[in-house]
Amino acid sequence: MVDLLSAAAATGATPPFWIQILPFVGMGLIFWFLIIRPQMKRQKEHQEKIGGLKKGDKVVTAGGLVGKIVKVDEHYADVELAQGVKVKAVKSTIGDIIPPGGAAAND
Incomplete structure (x- = not known):
């Protein structure tokens, strides 16, 4: 019995x-392909959208606020949520x- 076990172990070499x-x-x-x-593609599209912001665009913030762009600079955008706000x-x-x-929620 012991000879059979040692012979089986000797012939079962590990794969490369x-x-x-x-x-x-x-x-x-x-x-990579599913996640x-x-x-990365969605992030690139979002960066292109943000780079193209201009005065007068209606936007939705990540917090859900809807407003119109009043002023845009390199890192910030002034958003008018309501008249005078x-x-x-x-x-x-x-x-x-x-x-x-x-259609916007407050128009």
């Missing part, structure tokens, strides 16, 4: 290293730009 690492490489590729790459927002916190003709 590249075959052992193949499942991890496969999981990495799956994560990381789409997120202006706030200064960090440009990166602007969630979306409402296209012309889009």
Whole structure:
């Protein structure tokens, strides 16, 4: 019986290293194409939107406030929420730009 176990152990060689690492490489590729790459694409599109902000654009902030851009500089945008109510927002916190003709909550 002992001879059979030692003979089975001697013939069962371990697979090469590249075959052992193949499942991890496969999981990495799956994560890249299903999670990381789409997120990078959305982030790039958002940066392009924010870079194109101009006076008069209607926007929605990440906090859900809807307003119109009054002034834009490098890092900040002045947003008019209502007549006479202006706030200064960090440009990166602007969630979306409402296209012309889009309905806003307070119009």
